[in-house]
Amino acid sequence: MSNDWPLFEVFIRSRAGLEHKHVGSLHAADARMAVEHARDVYTRRLEGVSIWVVRSADITASDPGEAESLFEPARDKVYRHPTFYAIPEEVKNL
Amino acid sequence: MSAAPPLAAGPATLDGARLRYLLRLGDTSLVLGQRLGEWIGHAPALEEELALANLALDLVGQARLLLSYACELEGAGRDEDALAFLRDAPQFFNLTLAEQPNGDFAHTIVRQWLLDNWQLEIYQALAHSTDTRLAAIAAKAVKETRYHHRFSSGWLIRLGDGTVESRQRVQRSLDELWALTDELFTPDEVDERASAAGIAPSLTELEPRWSARIDQELHAGTLQRPARQPYPWHGKRGVHSEHLGHMLGEMQHLQRTYPGARW
Numbered sequence: 609m610s611n612d613w614p615l616f617e618v619f620i621r622s623r624a625g626l627e628h629k630h631v632g633s634l635h636a637a638d639a640r641m642a643v644e645h646a647r648d649v650y651t652r653r654l655e656g657v658s659i660w661v662v663r664s665a666d667i668t669a670s671d672p673g674e675a676e677s678l679f680e681p682a683r684d685k686v687y688r689h690p691t692f693y694a695i696p697e698e699v700k701n702l
Numbered sequence: 703m704s705a706a707p708p709l710a711a712g713p714a715t716l717d718g719a720r721l722r723y724l725l726r727l728g729d730t731s732l733v734l735g736q737r738l739g740e741w742i743g744h745a746p747a748l749e750e751e752l753a754l755a756n757l758a759l760d761l762v763g764q765a766r767l768l769l770s771y772a773c774e775l776e777g778a779g780r781d782e783d784a785l786a787f788l789r790d791a792p793q794f795f796n797l798t799l800a801e802q803p804n805g806d807f808a809h810t811i812v813r814q815w816l817l818d819n820w821q822l823e824i825y826q827a828l829a830h831s832t833d834t835r836l837a838a839i840a841a842k843a844v845k846e847t848r849y850h851h852r853f854s855s856g857w858l859i860r861l862g863d864g865t866v867e868s869r870q871r872v873q874r875s876l877d878e879l880w881a882l883t884d885e886l887f888t889p890d891e892v893d894e895r896a897s898a899a900g901i902a903p904s905l906t907e908l909e910p911r912w913s914a915r916i917d918q919e920l921h922a923g924t925l926q927r928p929a930r931q932p933y934p935w936h937g938k939r940g941v942h943s944e945h946l947g948h949m950l951g952e953m954q955h956l957q958r959t960y961p962g963a964r965w
Contacts, residue, residue, distance in 0.1 A: 635749060652756065
């Protein structure tokens with residue numbers, strides 16, 4: 609039965625103020641059922657206060673074959689990390 | 703866990719009625735929870751299996767609270783486990799509908815949906831009971847029951863408004879189980895005594911609310927409400943269908959075979 613159902617990706621927000629995090633996937637007939645299934649599968653131990661689901665088919669992903677051209681160019685640009693700035697004494701809360 | 707003494711007072715006094723009322727509520731949750739637990743390993747999809755098991759655990763939790771309160775009132779020194787595992791069928795006071803076998807998934811959904819709607823009305827009203835302990839239990843249970851109802855009504859409508867076969871199966875189960883719904887809102891002396899004392903709601907006042915939501919959800923699922931049938935069922939008086947004894951045989955097997963066995 610579940611083989612006929614589309615796959616959904618599940619995102620759970622563990623506490624108010626935090627972001628939703630991907631926790632896994634499950635099968636459901638539609639989005640409403642996916643939320644219910646997510647509640648039953650992924651929040652049994654008080655893991656969350658909010659659930660998002662999205663059809664896996666609706667996610668556009670980067671191609672692993674293109675990983676080199678997508679991500680390698682960032683490798684030699686360490687100066688993009690903000691660790692090279694001297695922070696003035698007067699600046700608090702940074 | 704001690705051996706079960708004979709069941710305490712009948713409904714002749716207010717205390718007896720209160721105890722009997724708690725046993726009815728608790729036993730209905732316990733028996734229904736046990737039935738849902740039978741789906742483990744057999745559900746049509748892994749996700750549904752977890753959903754049914756979650757419902758079962760909520761129900762067993764309700765039973766634990768209600769039956770342990772009953773034990774305190776009874777004052778016979780036994781605990782809720784003794785009530786669950788050492789009573790025979792005639793000492794159970796659950797609604798007859800709750801003990802009906804699972805059948806197919808549609809059958810389980812129909813049974814669940816009818817009882818979820820019943821529990822929803824009962825627990826909402828009991829949250830205002832003059833019995834503050836019972837009111838607190840009901841206030842917790844009503845949150846669980848709202849989710850149970852969301853689950854069962856969702857499936858009822860989905861199956862009813864689904865394929866020709868799913869609609870047929872739901873309608874057939876509805877026709878089969880409908881006769882047992884008369885017991886839900888037919889008050890007897892226990893209900894009346896508890897209601898007069900403000901412990902429990904009046905069943906005849908709750909029935910129209912239950913009926914209205916049932917009609918609304920049947921309509922959404924393109925299903926037909928069966929005609930009213932005569933009332934031959936007395937589970938809440940301890941007179942059960944053939945099914946409860948078999949179910950208890952399995953549920954109580956371990957405790958009966960190895961008395962006092964613990965995890």
